[in-house]
Amino acid sequence: MKLVPLGDRVVLKQCEAEEKTKSGIILAGQAKEKPQEAEVIAVGPGGVVDGKEVTMQVAVGQKVIYSKYAGTEVKLDGEEYIIVRQNDILAVVE
Amino acid sequence: MKLVPLGDRVVLKQCEAEEKTKSGIILAGQAKEKPQEAEVIAVGPGGVVDGKEVTMQVAVGQKVIYSKYAGTEVKLDGEEYIIVRQNDILAVVE
Amino acid sequence: MKLVPLGDRVVLKQCEAEEKTKSGIILAGQAKEKPQEAEVIAVGPGGVVDGKEVTMQVAVGQKVIYSKYAGTEVKLDGEEYIIVRQNDILAVVE
Amino acid sequence: MKLVPLGDRVVLKQCEAEEKTKSGIILAGQAKEKPQEAEVIAVGPGGVVDGKEVTMQVAVGQKVIYSKYAGTEVKLDGEEYIIVRQNDILAVVE
Amino acid sequence: MKLVPLGDRVVLKQCEAEEKTKSGIILAGQAKEKPQEAEVIAVGPGGVVDGKEVTMQVAVGQKVIYSKYAGTEVKLDGEEYIIVRQNDILAVVE
Amino acid sequence: MKLVPLGDRVVLKQCEAEEKTKSGIILAGQAKEKPQEAEVIAVGPGGVVDGKEVTMQVAVGQKVIYSKYAGTEVKLDGEEYIIVRQNDILAVVE
Amino acid sequence: MKLVPLGDRVVLKQCEAEEKTKSGIILAGQAKEKPQEAEVIAVGPGGVVDGKEVTMQVAVGQKVIYSKYAGTEVKLDGEEYIIVRQNDILAVVE
Structure with a gap:
């Protein structure tokens, strides 16, 4: 799917x-800060x-920074995804 | 109807x-997480x-992921439906 | 009037x-769930x-589902009506 | 004026x-429900x-139903008026 | 100035x-209801x-009714003024 | 700078x-009412x-009245400035 | 990266x-006021x-003042950045 x-x-x-952490301490689940970095898995057609024309500017496989409180978390086949609008993607990490 | x-x-x-659950435990009604996956039953004409032209992009029978807090729940003949705007449908599951 | x-x-x-209820119990006023189904009594000219052109798509006599919290309740000659914008009508029941 | x-x-x-009330009881000021029915006294030029063209669709003397929480109450020469935008008038009572 | x-x-x-008051009682400062009637002192160029074209429709010297919570109070040379957008002026009193 | x-x-x-104050009492810092009058120091290009065309209508050196809660306070070289949008300037004082 | x-x-x-501080007192981390001045590191394509055409007006290397509560803080390789919309940049410091 x-x-x-x-x-x-x-x-x-x-x-x-x-x-x-940098000092080498292994973090338990709770203490890990949720990273805002993510990989693009799929891109809508724009x-x-x-009522506004949108051209898609990200591509599958890119690493991106997205807005912290944006998007909807979705679970599919036990994997977690976030679906955001392109407008909530702030920058590409190169 | x-x-x-x-x-x-x-x-x-x-x-x-x-x-x-994955481990085989049978869940009572309360513990089941409400899934965001749904089947398209009927599609408006767009x-x-x-004041904005909307073209419908989903079709009856498709499985879709919709925005968690969107839509209105409707009961008809004892069946429950959710009516959402197309804009609240995030993705099609293929 | x-x-x-x-x-x-x-x-x-x-x-x-x-x-x-389905089991045949007669409900007192309070326990009855307010239905969202309504009949169209009159339709504005659109x-x-x-600043946006609106074409009316519902007709007098149709049964419709409307958005739960929309509309203004109006009493006229002892009868209660709800006045909604067409946009708050979600679907026609056929 | x-x-x-x-x-x-x-x-x-x-x-x-x-x-x-219907049963003939005379109501004191407090208990009277504020009616939403009003008479049109004056109509702006539209x-x-x-930034949107508005055509006026109500006329002086008409009885109208207006949105419950809309409008500004104004007192002039001891008389109370309500000034609303035409958009807050829901229907004409004929 | x-x-x-x-x-x-x-x-x-x-x-x-x-x-x-109508009965002739002299009101102290606190009890006086703030009137919404005001005189037009100066009118912007429109x-x-x-991004929207605005034509000014009020003139200096007119008595107007303005929206109760609109505007900014300004003190100049000990005199108090209210600066409102024309849209917050509801009616002219003639 | x-x-x-x-x-x-x-x-x-x-x-x-x-x-x-008018009666000649010297006010300590706290009691002084924050004036809304300000001098224009610099004007953006408009x-x-x-998405809307803006023409600048104020000029450096003018005294203006600005909206009380608008703007961002900025400190530069120990001096305090307020940066507002032109739309938050209500009037020029001449 | x-x-x-x-x-x-x-x-x-x-x-x-x-x-x-001006008087020469060395401030601990907490007491330091967060400055609103920042250097432009990278500029989007506009x-x-x-749905609105945006032309970029800032350039890499410029010192700018940005709106206090705007933007998203991002950590990359241990360095902290703020990503803002150009509209949240109030002025360039020259």
């Missing part, structure tokens, strides 16, 4: 939070969204 | 939540909605 | 809530509303 | 609340309001 | 609240405001 | 609050802001 | 807060954002 986003939606998969 | 949605509205029927 | 709605307004009359 | 409304404003005068 | 309003702004000066 | 505002932004410097 | 902002986004790096 795969997610095919509509309009200007983008499917992201959060990058793994590093398990160790087009007219809310 | 059937629901004929207006404008950019889409009638959804929630997919059954799995009764068992057209000009709020 | 009758209500002649302006713009994209629609006058609805709520359908009677069923007095009995036209330019809030 | 008279009120000449600007733009899409309409001056209304609330209809007297009936002093008696034209471009908030 | 004088105030020259920008855009669709209008400078108003509140009319004096009547010192006496033009494009928030 | 100097501030060069972007778009429709205007840099203001608050006029000194009068140290004395142009398309939020 | 570097951040490549999308649309009208701008990547900023906060200027170091001065460690000393173009159509939310």
Whole structure:
């Protein structure tokens, strides 16, 4: 099964939070800060969204920074994804 | 009786939540997480909605992921449906 | 006396809530769930509303589902009506 | 003195609340439900309001139903008026 | 010194609240209801405001009714003025 | 160092609050009412802001009245400035 | 790794807060006021954002003042950045 986003939606998969702090301490689940970095898994077709023409500017496989409180978390086949609007993607990490 | 949605509205029927967790425990009603996956039952005609031209991009029978807090729950003949705007449908599951 | 709605307004009359539950218990006033189903009593002329062209898509006599918290309740000659914008009508029940 | 409304404003005068309930009990001031029915006293010229062309559709002398929480109450020469935008008038009572 | 309003702004000066109630009782400062009637002192040039063309429709010297919670109170040379957008002026009193 | 505002932004410097009340009492810092009068220090270029064409209508050196809660306070070289959008300037004081 | 902002986004790096007050007292981390001055690190391409054409007006290396509560803080390789929309940049410091 795969997610095919509509309009200007983008499917992201959060990058793994590093398990160790710089000093080498292994963090338990709770203490890990939720990273805002994610990988682009699927990109919607863009087009007219809310009456405005949107051109998609991210591509599958890119690492991106997205807005902290944006998006909807979705679970599919036990995997967690975040679906955001392209507008909630702030920057590409190169 | 059937629901004929207006404008950019889409009638959804929630997919059954799995009764068992991965470990095989049977869940009582309360503990089941409400799934966001739903099947498209009926699709509005689109057209000009709020002064903006909307083209419908989902089709009856598709499985879709919709925005968690969107939509209106409707009961008809004892069956529960959710009516959402197409814009609240995030992705199609293929 | 009758209500002649302006713009994209629609006058609805709520359908009677069923007095009995499936198991046949007769419900007192309080316990009856307010149904969202209503009959269209009068339809505004549409036209330019809030600077946007609106075409009316419902007709007198249709049964419709409307958005739970929308509309204004109005009492006329002892009868209760709900006046909603067409946009708050989610679907027609056929 | 008279009120000449600007733009899409309409001056209304609330209809007297009936002093008696159906069973004939005379109500004191507090218990009377504020009616939403009002008479149109003056109608603005319409034209471009908030950048949108508005055509006035109500006329002086009509009885109208207006939105419960809309409008500004104004006292002039001891008389109370309500000034609403035409958009807050839901229906004409004929 | 004088105030020259920008855009669709209008400078108003509140009319004096009547010192006496109808029954002739003289009111102390606190008990006087703040009147919404004001005189137009200066009128902005109009033009494009928030991307919308605005034509000024009030004139210096007119008595107007303005929206109760609108405007900014300004003190200049010990005199108090209210600066409102023309849109917050509901009606002219003739 | 100097501030060069972007778009429709205007840099203001608050006029000194009068140290004395009319009766001649000298006010300590706390009791002085914050004046809304300010001098224009720098004016942005205008142009398309939020998709709307804005023409700047204030000039450096003018005394203006600005909206009480608008703007961002900025400290540069120990001096305090307020940066507002032109739309938050209500009137010019001549 | 570097951040490549999308649309009208701008990547900023906060200027170091001065460690000393004017009187020469060295401030601990908590007492230092967060400065609003930042250096532009990367500038998005502009173009159509939310259906409106945006031209970028800041350049890499400029010192800017940005709106206090705007933007998203991002950590990359241990460095902290703020990503803002160009519209949240109030002025350039020259």
